[in-house]
Amino acid sequence: MTVRSARVITYSVVGLFACIAARMTPPLARAPGTDVLGAFADASSASAPSATNELIAVAPGPLVVSSPNALIASPVVVFASNEAKVDTLTVSGVIQSSLFSALDKNADQSLPRSARAELAFTLADIFEYRVDMSKDLQVGDRFSVLVERLQKPNGAVIVSKILGARLALSGNEMEAIRFTSSRATGEYFDGSGKSLRASFLRAPVAFRRISSRFGGRRHPVLGIWRRHKGQDYAAASGTPVRTIGDGVVVFAGRKRGYGNVVDIRHRNGFVSRYGHLRSFGKGVRRGARVTIGSTIGAVGMTGLATGPHLHFELLVNGVQRDPRLALQMKGGEPIPSSERGVFQRLRTRTLGTLALATN
């Protein structure tokens, strides 16, 4: 199959008085039943953004931040020298080795290297309550991302925000739609309108901390300690380790092969365990309360470890469980019904735009 990389959908130059918008090329005709997108089939049937002109229309004159839920809220950032350029593009691809290399390859014409790396990190951040990007991706998994790209007056190109994304991981599809809700928390919502923020993070080390450069390794030094059931995260010594959820520290100290280890008890009988730590986070001691994402220690190689890595376990009612299954939380606050209509229209347009670029 062919995956068109980083096709530019719209392009608008936003100046103080100037406003130029180029039309997107019309969508290619596609016969039913010839869908090569597999998992993305239903997205491609979503209505294409027929309101293309509306999407790129920017009124001249004083720039006003458009509705937060406009698909292309282009003139959000205005530079004093009035020549910031904002456009959107879609990057899509298939995972061959890592998210990094897929983005590196598929966006090499449209984004500078630093922006490609940032795009990978940001994408991982958006899905961090659902997907552990350092472990969950498999060869053949697909992604597509609708990105707002911004060129600063000095010429530097950055990714200003991700407007929407789709992932198909081993056939399991996920969406993220950027939406501002008056009541539900979080910036991103899934296809059913639930916030992507949930009670647990999927990984105890942020993706951006694990693979700090392109071609980052997916798998760590496993070492000689074979008795354990858990997940290992290779990271430089000193890398912050975060608690995956709110909870109470029930153990912080030295324990055999684990070395310096922290156990945190969460709701639902979950206990998360973080081993081989070089050091403990400030105030992390038995009885301390911790909040989701807070740093509870630093990666090290205490105990039985041959190199610096975090050993992570999830125990459910005292039994070690596969975090990939146990943390498959679909939770997340839903968008209130009064905002559903707006959200659904935005979602349809976002998915339509993504589908156009992936056919």
Ligand SMILES: [Zn+2]
């Ligand atoms: Zn381990």
